[in-house]
Amino acid sequence: MSPPDAxxxxxxxxxxxxxxxxxxxxxxxxxxxxxxLLMWVGPTGGPPAAPPPEVIRxxxxxxxxxxxxxxxxxxxxxxxxxxxGPALLVSNYRREISVPVASIVAIEESRWxxxxxxxxxxxxxxxxxxxxxxxxxxxGWGHWRPHPVVAELAALAGIVSHGRVAAPDGCDA
Numbered sequence: 685m686s687p688p689d690a691x692x693x694x695x696x697x698x699x700x701x702x703x704x705x706x707x708x709x710x711x712x713x714x715x716x717x718x719x720x721l722l723m724w725v726g727p728t729g730g731p732p733a734a735p736p737p738e739v740i741r742x743x744x745x746x747x748x749x750x751x752x753x754x755x756x757x758x759x760x761x762x763x764x765x766x767x768x769g770p771a772l773l774v775s776n777y778r779r780e781i782s783v784p785v786a787s788i789v790a791i792e793e794s795r796w797x798x799x800x801x802x803x804x805x806x807x808x809x810x811x812x813x814x815x816x817x818x819x820x821x822x823x824g825w826g827h828w829r830p831h832p833v834v835a836e837l838a839a840l841a842g843i844v845s846h847g848r849v850a851a852p853d854g855c856d857a
Contacts, residue, residue, distance in 0.1 A: 697765045697818040704759040765818040788841040
């Protein structure tokens with residue numbers, strides 16, 4: 685078996701990134717909002733024929749509002765990230781930039797959010813700012829353990845791990 689090609693481009697972000705970044709906030713949130721509105725006014729603009737109890741309507745409306753806020757907040761800022769040798773190729777699906785792996789000063793993973801967003805804090809300002817957030821590839825087991833991509837990027841960037849991954853020079857971006 686031959687060693688992996690150092691020049692190969694490999695996806696670090698999940699294939700579901702586009703779904704969470706574009707389709708959830710742009711399609712699913714508005715469609716479920718229409719459904720929620722129709723639950724209140726009915727399909728013809730008048731009261732629904734057999735409306736659900738008012739407490740259920742308020743509960744479902746609150747769930748839609750909270751779910752929409754969480755979906756938009758976690759999805760809109762996601763980037764597609766690929767590893768290409770010593771650089772990351774970062775895309776917002778309109779533009780792509782190259783960021784040297786060595787410019788990563790800190791890595792954070794939010795294991796409490798279902799998509800496990802990983803935030804890379806950078807030394808320099810880029811077109812996308814000083815931090816890049818991406819959704820790593822989904823995995824079936826080990827949901828509560830750190831995602832392997834965090835340790836891989838920390839090793840490539842020369843970052844020492846202490847619970848949360850931070851830069852060896854004490855920089856806590």
